[in-house]
Amino acid sequence: MSFQINPLSTALGAEVVGLDLAEPLDEETFARVHQAHLDHQVLVFRDQHLTPAQHIVFSRRFGDLSGHVYDQFLLPGYPEILKVSNKKTADGDFAGLASAGRRWHSDLSYAETPSLGSLLYALEIPPEGGDTLFNNMYRAYEALPAATKSKIDDLKAEFLIGSARKYYTENERPPLTEAQLASVPPVEHPVVRTHPETKRKALYVNPAHTVRILGLDEAEADALLTELTEHSVEPQFVYRHKWRLHDLVFWDNRCCMHIAEPPPPDSNRHMHRTTVVGDTPY
Structure with a gap:
């Protein structure tokens, strides 16, 4: 199949033009897409x-x-699809997870086996705003001073889903039920993880789901977490995606974070997301 891959920024990201994903991809085409995902992250x-x-x-x-x-x-009949939407139902409830992604994070980093990647499909977008920003956690790690790399390379951190940390009001998203909370207990992951396919090192802490860095006193751990997360979202590491209708965006949760800006008032942002299971970080 003939299609183009065009870089979108110097930080990360590329657009794929001329490829119809509604049709099955042959092995050669899929291999090219897979490699492009590893090369560009988004x-x-x-x-x-x-x-x-x-x-x-x-x-x-x-x-x-x-x-x-x-x-x-989850979409009825399709439990693999999460509805990400601020549209309202006839009962006045949100049709999907309206406040998804409002803090920098990596999807499912709070899970024992986090996500490989997420694929978000834009079915309805606002006329302006509602952008999603992505960062390059490879480059963020590589740009750290040698002394900082040496300090953090063997550290671990505790992760817990942001909803359990009461970041959101009940107007933004419903509280987790006891059963839902029990399904996502705190977990530990390395502060720096090695990508299982590229073998490159990337930072793996985020403001939404990282509770604390382990092995340090509280003040030092808090300061280090703030330092790492603020460093990782400096402009040189970030790509801002301005959505077009019917974009499908596929990002690598193993080496980038993202954050979703809220759409303007009285506008709709309605999307479907699938999430690919990854592996245990190391």
């Missing part, structure tokens, strides 16, 4: 027209798919 597939089933089929080329702790927002 791929933007333009002008896709996908049914939920087609979205799932493409996503599964990269691995098994997971559900989400907010299971009330």
